Amino acid sequence: MISDLIIKPTRYELLDDEQLCLLDGVIPDDTFIDIYVDGSSYPNPGKASYALAIVADDVPVITITDGFVNSTNNRMELYSLILAWQIANHFTNREINIYSDSQYSIKSIYGNGSFSSNSDLMNLIKEIEVKIDYTNIHKVKAHSGDTWNDYVDNIAMITRTQIK
Secondary structure: OOOOEEEOOOOOOOOOHHHHHHHHHHOOOOOOEEEEEEEEEEOOOEEEEEEEEEEEOOEEEEEEEEEEEEEOHHHHHHHHHHHHHHHHHHOOOOOEEEEEOOHHHHHHHOOOOOOHHHHHHHHHHHHOOOOOOOEEEEEOOOOOOOHHHHHHHHHHHHHHHOOO
16 A cells, blocks of 8 residues: 655755645644655665655555665665654654664764765755754664554565666
């Protein structure tokens, strides 16, 4: 099941104001939000993709996905988490949980470690005006039966296989 609204941001850029406003019309103010992210690459580096699902009341209401002809799994994991961070920042009036199976990406978001190979993506984080009071990022185990983590994993894999 893929949600009805699919947003495709321009390559390696943050979502623009128009794309963020689309979210406002789909997710009611009183809805609890979880965001699940994942990336895929085969070979690594090679054809790569990411997927992000905004889950409201245990239903995926928005899916964001795209693919790249030549990238890495780490870049896809990180990019999807950066977009989730931006979306969470957009919804400043509620608690949001973000779930990722990438320890690398989580450490990158929090600035722990040396990630010079993806400095262009790290610069995107600096562009986000942080207004987040109630956002939590959680590490989940990959391929462990977590419904929504498996969902974004599958969407990323499907997107990757469609890259020409």
